[in-house]
Amino acid sequence: MIVMSRNDSWAPDSWQGFEARQQPQWPDEAALQSALKTVSALPPLVFAGEARSLQANLAQVAAGNAFLLQAGDCAESFEDFSADSIREKLRVILQMAVVLTYSMGVPVVKVGRMAGQFAKPRSSPTEKIGDLEIPSFRGHIVNAEAPTEAARVPDADRLVQAYHQSASTLNLLRAFTKGGFAALDRVHAWTQEFVGSSPEGQRYRQLASEIDRALRFMRACGMDTETNANLREVDVYTSHEALLLGYEEALTRRDSLSGAWFDCSAHMLWIGERTREVDGAHVEFLRGVANPIGCKIGPSTTVDEVLELCERLNPAHIPGRLTLISRMGASDVEACLRPILRAVTDAGHPVVWACDPMHGNTYSTPSGRKTRHFDAIIAEIEGFVRAHRAEGTWPGGIHVELTGENVTECLGGADALDDADLDHRYETVCDPRLNGRQGLELAFRTAELVSSVNP
Ligand code: PEP
Numbered sequence: 075m076i077v078m079s080r081n082d083s084w085a086p087d088s089w090q091g092f093e094a095r096q097q098p099q100w101p102d103e104a105a106l107q108s109a110l111k112t113v114s115a116l117p118p119l120v121f122a123g124e125a126r127s128l129q130a131n132l133a134q135v136a137a138g139n140a141f142l143l144q145a146g147d148c149a150e151s152f153e154d155f156s157a158d159s160i161r162e163k164l165r166v167i168l169q170m171a172v173v174l175t176y177s178m179g180v181p182v183v184k185v186g187r188m189a190g191q192f193a194k195p196r197s198s199p200t201e202k203i204g205d206l207e208i209p210s211f212r213g214h215i216v217n218a219e220a221p222t223e224a225a226r227v228p229d230a231d232r233l234v235q236a237y238h239q240s241a242s243t244l245n246l247l248r249a250f251t252k253g254g255f256a257a258l259d260r261v262h263a264w265t266q267e268f269v270g271s272s273p274e275g276q277r278y279r280q281l282a283s284e285i286d287r288a289l290r291f292m293r294a295c296g297m298d299t300e301t302n303a304n305l306r307e308v309d310v311y312t313s314h315e316a317l318l319l320g321y322e323e324a325l326t327r328r329d330s331l332s333g334a335w336f337d338c339s340a341h342m343l344w345i346g347e348r349t350r351e352v353d354g355a356h357v358e359f360l361r362g363v364a365n366p367i368g369c370k371i372g373p374s375t376t377v378d379e380v381l382e383l384c385e386r387l388n389p390a391h392i393p394g395r396l397t398l399i400s401r402m403g404a405s406d407v408e409a410c411l412r413p414i415l416r417a418v419t420d421a422g423h424p425v426v427w428a429c430d431p432m433h434g435n436t437y438s439t440p441s442g443r444k445t446r447h448f449d450a451i452i453a454e455i456e457g458f459v460r461a462h463r464a465e466g467t468w469p470g471g472i473h474v475e476l477t478g479e480n481v482t483e484c485l486g487g488a489d490a491l492d493d494a495d496l497d498h499r500y501e502t503v504c505d506p507r508l509n510g511r512q513g514l515e516l517a518f519r520t521a522e523l524v525s526s527v528n529p
């Protein structure tokens with residue numbers, strides 16, 4: 075690969091002159107090119123105007139006037155794909171957003187890791203299964219997770235399938251969020267059965283009753299709560315890690331209004347911890363699209379690297395353009411983050427600060443299952459909020475992996491799930507997710523932490 079020296083000219087394919095980590099070894103170049111050509115001829119999944127509204131909402135988060143909730147699967151699955159699973163995920167996101175909004179008194183910007191979150195970076199390109207060494211699973215947009223050599227061969231047809239699944243997921247999301255399902259007078263109806271009976275479910279019911287009372291009060295005062303769009307519709311934006319640059323390039327289109335390029339595969343795209351090198355292809359690609367973008371920063375990230383990333387990805391210092399998502403681990407977050415908060419603030423970069431409390435707290439149990447403990451997840455949010463308090467910055471949001479279903483993938487929570495429980499419903503195709511109850515509990519705890527003076 076030729077590594078070009080960086081200059082200011084950018085095109086949707088200029089990333090090809092830079093080193094792109096984490097790209098699959100597609101066995102059939104002609105099949106890859108044909109799939110990319112198919113995708114590039116398909117309609118955009120989102121429109122530039124929507125990405126611009128999200129950026130305006132995120133600018134409010136950067137200014138400390140709103141909070142970001144970014145949530146969904148670690149990896150969406152081609153198999154576990156149904157109206158029910160989309161609705162259940164949306165339900166828990168809406169519940170969490172209501173808890174955060176009501177308890178913190180600020181608008182919550184809702185962004186799903188949905189409708190395109192398929193590609194996964196891996197720590198190792200291969201995996202040992204007994205004596206056999208086979209390519210790693212890279213998400214359903216690339217290969218299948220079954221532990222066989224054949225299943226792991228990258229298949230370019232999957233790029234097209236991922237596009238179509240994203241389109242139908244987004245279609246249903248739009249229907250649910252604009253068609254009445256998300257109306258505030260249905261807050262009670264969002265509670266799933268398995269959540270309803272739990273302590274956090276009861277707490278939620280009480281909060282929902284208070285909202286009902288407030289709505290009745292507004293109606294009694296003569297306000298029409300039936301037709302007010304603010305009370306009947308919500309915006310849930312989509313996002314995913316922009317990992318497969320060929321796919322992202324194929325969905326990058328020029329906005330006829332502004333002439334700017336938008337990656338129309340999702341409203342927001344982020345760069346993962348494994349692909350955030352300043353001179354790499356991922357930074358090159360995302361610096362040129364006008365969507366709001368994110369960048370993960372892990373515990374080894376230096377202050378200088380973060381400053382360079384801010385300059386590269388948001389040279390015009392546009393508020394809401396860049397979200398820095400720290401994922402440092404519960405024990406490191408406070409010490410690692412504080413100098414970064416200070417330096418970025420001093421440099422005048424108006425970023426959104428979000429906390430991913432999942433990826434720095436993952437470990438394997440003795441039986442080999444990847445998990446995370448609810449207490450460590452909360453502890454990272456605590457450290458994140460403390461760091462912001464100390465530096466006078468706004469802890470702007472959380473970025474979490476969850477599902478609406480009653481899975482048993484993360485330990486702890488009000489149900490005190492333990493190692494043995496992991497065997498009951500461990501269904502993720504990648505990292506362990508919070509279940510509906512744990513998600514709701516996390517929202518209550520987060521609201522308390524962000525609202526308290528001494529987190
Ligand atoms: C992820 O968000 O699923 C992920 C792989 O995160 P990170 O890049 O922070 O490791």
Ligand code: CO
Pocket residue numbers: 148149433475504505
């Ligand atoms: Co993950």
